[in-house]
Amino acid sequence: xxxxxxxxxxxxxxxxxxxxxxxxxxxxxxxxxDLDAALREANLDNEVKVIILAGAGDSFCAGFDFSAGLExxxxxxxxxxxxxxDVNLVVNPYKSYLTQFMGLWRGTKPVIAKVHGYCMxxxxxxxxxxxxxxxxxxxxxxxxxxxxWGCHLSGMWIYRLGLAKAxxxxxxxxxxxxxxxxxxxxxxxxxxxxxxxxxxxxLAERLARIPLTQLISMKLxxxxxxxxxxxxxxxxxxxxxxxxxxxxxxGREFVNVAKQHGVKEAVIRRDRPWGDYSQAPKxxxxxxxxxxxxx
Numbered sequence: 001x002x003x004x005x006x007x008x009x010x011x012x013x014x015x016x017x018x019x020x021x022x023x024x025x026x027x028x029x030x031x032x033x034d035l036d037a038a039l040r041e042a043n044l045d046n047e048v049k050v051i052i053l054a055g056a057g058d059s060f061c062a063g064f065d066f067s068a069g070l071e072x073x074x075x076x077x078x079x080x081x082x083x084x085x086d087v088n089l090v091v092n093p094y095k096s097y098l099t100q101f102m103g104l105w106r107g108t109k110p111v112i113a114k115v116h117g118y119c120m121x122x123x124x125x126x127x128x129x130x131x132x133x134x135x136x137x138x139x140x141x142x143x144x145x146x147x148x149w150g151c152h153l154s155g156m157w158i159y160r161l162g163l164a165k166a167x168x169x170x171x172x173x174x175x176x177x178x179x180x181x182x183x184x185x186x187x188x189x190x191x192x193x194x195x196x197x198x199x200x201x202x203l204a205e206r207l208a209r210i211p212l213t214q215l216i217s218m219k220l221x222x223x224x225x226x227x228x229x230x231x232x233x234x235x236x237x238x239x240x241x242x243x244x245x246x247x248x249x250x251g252r253e254f255v256n257v258a259k260q261h262g263v264k265e266a267v268i269r270r271d272r273p274w275g276d277y278s279q280a281p282k283x284x285x286x287x288x289x290x291x292x293x294x295x
Contacts, residue, residue, distance in 0.1 A: 014051045101126045120277075136191065137191060153238050159229065
């Protein structure tokens with residue numbers, strides 16, 4: 001089986017690429033396990049100073065993959081649902097996806113998330129765990145789970161924004177472009193898609209000029225401040241609430257529609273009243289690398 005998170009190292013810069021492009025790099029345990037292994041390799045290598053996290057194909061990551069009825073999460077499928085085992089899944093560090101998400105945060109090396117295309121749901125929760133996030137202007141970042149079947153997981157949508165914006169996007173689930181995300185300081189910067197690779201590479205090279213010990217220390221002190229704000233307890237409550245929201249009548253109906261009529265139909269029904277995400281007009285959709293001839 002091909003690696004679902006590829007690892008490359010050039011000098012002091014390691015690049016990890018999510019590698020399920022045919023599925024918009026949606027998240028499965030196999031991909032997260034490969035991501036964990038790549039992060040471990042980078043953080044154990046003293047030659048590496050900076051990590052770039054990217055997505056292959058036309059999108060960074062479109063969230064969790066439920067296209068086959070969640071058979072890859074057999075502990076929490078509707079037929080076997082046990083609330084206690086769901087809690088065990090999401091708070092047990094040996095099982096929880098948050099272990100891999102927070103590997104970006106907890107690892108000592110600074111991580112730059114390079115976001116293009118769709119960065120949705122769990123994909124946004126993961127990207128925002130990176131230390132720096134740079135997106136294409138037309139990337140779409142959002143949490144459609146705010147409307148059905150989910151809750152904030154890593155808490156980074158909350159901690160990166162002020163109260164007014166955090167509450168607004170939590171309640172509406174509206175998506176924003178990369179440029180809008182930079183404007184409200186959810187992410188660090190945005191740029192045209194054609195310049196994204198160059199801008200991220202230049203940023204990584206600037207960081208790589210700094211001694212590793214300095215990078216480690218400055219990352220640690222900032223992270224510690226947010227840990228002191230209760231980040232850990234937020235990351236316990238969020239996934240537990242997410243499990244509950246997956247098993248409300250509306251949450252189960254969402255999955256049942258996906259099983260009976262396909263994921264596309266479930267997503268269309270979710271998005272139609274709002275006219276966004278899958279039902280968004282062309283100007284609210286990201287341009288595709290494949291159509292622009294970009295790698």
